[in-house]
Amino acid sequence: MIAFEHVTKRYGRDFALEDSTFSLERGKIYGLLGPNGSGKSTTLKMMAGLVFPTSGNVIINGKKADRKTAADVAYLSELDFFYPSFTVNDMLKYSASQFADFDRTRAEELLDFMKLDRKKKLKQLSKGNRGRLKLVISLARNTPVLLLDEPFSGLDPMVRASIVKGLLSYIDFEKQTVVIATHEIDEIEMLLDDVIAIQDGRILAIENVEELRETKGLSILEWMKQIFEP
């Protein structure tokens, strides 16, 4: 489904990703975990075909990732940016016009679930509500790959857990590969099948969450502490 073959991405002297080889399977939800500047966002952008490796290959569904990968990948950016003159409804209409797999009915359901006012301009929305809209747009697509970069940042902690639970009903566990890069481990721990630890552009470990719990008796947070604070 998603394969990284000796992928390196450099920015100046820094490595966003260094000679990384791994693959992600269909029907699984992955947590991409690491401190700030570890390479999480760049890794997701490479999967989305928005950033190109300095060397190596990123393969999505058997094809090298490029701009056209957007047809198979729904990508939620960590950036809090929207076209300021757009209303919520404009954003939905625009997304529906660009992506053939955009499910307008599902988008309407999600808008109701997220309690977003369709007529409100995006610049008038709170950061949290803009975050909700990003989730609506990503989850309304029927894509084999769903990439979420810090999807819960800006969301009110009081509603975060309920939103995460609600989102489960919009993920196709049979067909979709979901990769979530986040710091908010607590709320998404129950979602994750596998976790990927990344630091300084190096993939430190990939573990199955159930095995972690059963064989090592560790929660994801405990495992992260072991990995990142040796």
Place this chain on the structure above:
Amino acid sequence: MSSFKGLYLKDLKISAATFFIGLVLLNVLTILSLGLKEYFDEPLIPAILFFIAVVAHVFYLPGMLFSSLQIEGQSQLWLHNPNRGAKLFLSKITAGMTFYMISILVTMLLSRLSLSGLSVSNDYQGFSEMVRENLLIMGAGITLTSIYLSVWVLFYWSLYHSLKRIPIVNQIRWLVILFVWIVLSTIGSMIQNTSMMRVINEKGTFSVSIFDATVGQGSFSTEMAHINFATIGQYILITIIVFLVSVWLLERKVEV
């Protein structure tokens, strides 16, 4: 809604603010020209200022595109799109042209209106006739030049954002852009000076006097306009090549 229509409507919306700024500037110019006309008691001042505004429209479309691209450069919203890069660019050009056409037509109308019913002294007869008779032809020339410059804006914007992925030049991208501009300009003038190009340019040239005008004792522009089909062909070819290279960069190299 088709993907192009979606892109076009989006591009209209994100450039609307720039368009309204242009309209405000035009209003300011109208008020200013009327004020100067009264102050200097010179009825031709509005016509001259509106004429300058018409000519300045050559930078309208490139400016509009640059502003729109700068908005897109702030996030991945635009580039995370399965449509061809050509479609993304053409939508921007079409949206920019929509605003451009409104703006230049309004300015040309103001320019023409400012001359109507005006008895012009002999000193300004040449300028007045030029505006009256050749404004549309000039507008067409300005529009084509504007499109040509706009394609170069697409190219340099794409190149600038493509250089981000090359660590060694990432910090000096503006210098690289300047260097590329100098190199391309030098190559262009070297090609123009070859004997083959001189022969091509000499053939099919015809002259028109659309820019022949005098103002007072001085010459506004006394040169004849030389129109050459070979030159027009070269510019069309350059426009197409630069556009295709820009699309290639956008699809394969640009990172924002």
